Amino acid sequence: MSHLHIPDGILPPVLWLAGLVLTALVLAWSVPASARGGPRLIAYQSALGGIMLAVMALPVPITAFDYCMTLAGPVGVLLGAAPVFQVSLVVTLILALLGQGGFTVIGLNTLVLGGGAMLARPVYLWSVRALGPARAVALATVVSQLASTAGWILVLLLSVRLTPDIAGEHAIAGDLVRGVHAAGAAVVLAMLLAAVAIEALLGYGLARFLARVRPDLLPLPHASRAAASGGPPLSEPRPSGR
Amino acid sequence: MTNTFAQIDHLACAGDSPWHRASALTKLLLLVTYVALAVVTPSWAVLAALLATLVAMCVSARAPLKLMLAAAATPFFFAFIFALAHVRTDWDEPLVLFARPMVASLCAVWLVITTPYPDLFAPISRILPRGVGDGLFLTYRAVATLYARVERMGSTLRLRGAMARPVGQRFALLGEAVGTVVVSGFDRSHRLYQTMQLRGHSGRICGCRHYLELTRDDFWVCLAMAWAGVVSVALWHLRIS
Numbered sequence: 001m002s003h004l005h006i007p008d009g010i011l012p013p014v015l016w017l018a019g020l021v022l023t024a025l026v027l028a029w030s031v032p033a034s035a036r037g038g039p040r041l042i043a044y045q046s047a048l049g050g051i052m053l054a055v056m057a058l059p060v061p062i063t064a065f066d067y068c069m070t071l072a073g074p075v076g077v078l079l080g081a082a083p084v085f086q087v088s089l090v091v092t093l094i095l096a097l098l099g100q101g102g103f104t105v106i107g108l109n110t111l112v113l114g115g116g117a118m119l120a121r122p123v124y125l126w127s128v129r130a131l132g133p134a135r136a137v138a139l140a141t142v143v144s145q146l147a148s149t150a151g152w153i154l155v156l157l158l159s160v161r162l163t164p165d166i167a168g169e170h171a172i173a174g175d176l177v178r179g180v181h182a183a184g185a186a187v188v189l190a191m192l193l194a195a196v197a198i199e200a201l202l203g204y205g206l207a208r209f210l211a212r213v214r215p216d217l218l219p220l221p222h223a224s225r226a227a228a229s230g231g232p233p234l235s236e237p238r239p240s241g242r
Numbered sequence: 243m244t245n246t247f248a249q250i251d252h253l254a255c256a257g258d259s260p261w262h263r264a265s266a267l268t269k270l271l272l273l274v275t276y277v278a279l280a281v282v283t284p285s286w287a288v289l290a291a292l293l294a295t296l297v298a299m300c301v302s303a304r305a306p307l308k309l310m311l312a313a314a315a316t317p318f319f320f321a322f323i324f325a326l327a328h329v330r331t332d333w334d335e336p337l338v339l340f341a342r343p344m345v346a347s348l349c350a351v352w353l354v355i356t357t358p359y360p361d362l363f364a365p366i367s368r369i370l371p372r373g374v375g376d377g378l379f380l381t382y383r384a385v386a387t388l389y390a391r392v393e394r395m396g397s398t399l400r401l402r403g404a405m406a407r408p409v410g411q412r413f414a415l416l417g418e419a420v421g422t423v424v425v426s427g428f429d430r431s432h433r434l435y436q437t438m439q440l441r442g443h444s445g446r447i448c449g450c451r452h453y454l455e456l457t458r459d460d461f462w463v464c465l466a467m468a469w470a471g472v473v474s475v476a477l478w479h480l481r482i483s
Binding site: 005006007008009010013027028031034035039040041042043044045046047048049050051053054055057058069071074078086087089090091093094096097098099100102103104198201202203204205206207208209210213214217 | 321345378380387388415416419438
């Protein structure tokens, strides 16, 4: 559940306003952090953002349901924290213009999608020596998806907490939460685990392919980068050795 | 979203209604007005009037019915969850919770089918950091090309039986297939970068100001905004209680 698609007019204003402010702050941080990449990084970001959008439109059948991929984790590994947050904002904005998610909640949607994706590369770099690229990307994707889902649940809980005119103050909120627990928690948990597993398998397959065909696209851990002479920064793909 | 991007692009560029001839900036202002009113108003009557106005605007812009229905229905699920929490003895809040997102979605659809994306993104990119603004244009362009490739990838996987494999293998194979698209995307981005260098990219794409060129047809957009203001004031007090 790495993208919210919450529409306009549902969440209390204090929540989506805070989301917009926080997104602006993170965006302000990301600009100098990714400035070193220049136009080449912009072009790479746009290609991966386009892939995210295209892949979101491709439903994959699972028994009676269709699942839509996001690739937030793998894209986070490939781009790094600052560039992937910018890509998340662009993707969320384009989705809002297509009616998938609201305009007032662009900030929250970006934080949920981008926040999880930003964790992917640090997790990958931490685990790639021990696990290899494919498993490390899968692990990074799992962490990314779980972080995004936690953000999603936090937004939902805060919105219930902050909506003042739910009858009986928080009595209805408590009833709602108990109702969800009683009726749907098992289903929701199973769906969540399935979604995380699917995205992890996607990331695994993607990294397995890249490790064979274009290993230069996968980031290097710091120690390996220091040992390799003249290696480019992690925020950019390394030049192909072919 | 199958082929939605191509359909929207075609409608935005080939349409000849007064909405298509109006400037992008006034249409964006209309979007801001309608979304703000939808989010702020507690009155179902105001929302109903805004919805009816937007339906009329979409029909006059020759929006496909399927696109309009998809826009109206997309926010349904999440609105339903919140509507459940707001059910009491009256129908005010559930109605309002369903209608608000529909107004915003329909307005978004109206905007994108009447405005070519360069004109739409130019004013938006001016409030974003330069790299992000450029990324907005380039990402939208990339989607059209890459979506065709992703569709072919999906067809290839189905034809070669990858989707009939056990679930665990299916998604790993799908990941490898997406890897081919990533490699293609990277190569594409390399060519795009070289093109940007050759064409003298100076840090901002589309410095044109077509979005500011006001026309006579902006009158209709302004009229629609004024109408929204009038119905909001007149009907604000109307609720079911």
